Amino acid sequence: MDLTNASKINSSILLGIVNEKLRLECxxxxxxxxxxxxxxxxxxxxxxxxxxxxxxxxxxxxSYTR
Structure with missing residues (x-):
């Protein structure tokens, strides 16, 4: 998956992808x-x-409370 343009990815999906990459790879x-x-x-x-x-x-x- 091309992650270079995060603005085109749904926010909720981006959250899942980013946290998965942080957990498993980075x-x-x-x-x-x-x-x-x-x-x-x-x-x-x-x-x-x-x-x-x-x-x-x-x-x-x-998540944080606003």
Whole structure:
């Protein structure tokens, strides 16, 4: 799957893909961004609209209360 243009992927699907890649392949969010040549701000912004932010301690995007 081409992850370079995250803006074209449904936000909920992107969340699942990103968390799966973080769990199975990448040691950090920076590693994920570098490996898949993704737009960091685009991914963060898109997942923020769902109410998720990156937690480096668990290496996953988790929901937060607004």
């Amino acid at each position: 040691d950090s969010f920076d590693d994920l961004i570098s490996t898949y040549e993704m737009d960091m701000e685009g991914v963060i912004g898109k997942l923020d609209t769902l109410g998720y932010h990156y937690d480096p301690l668990t290496n996953q995007f988790k």
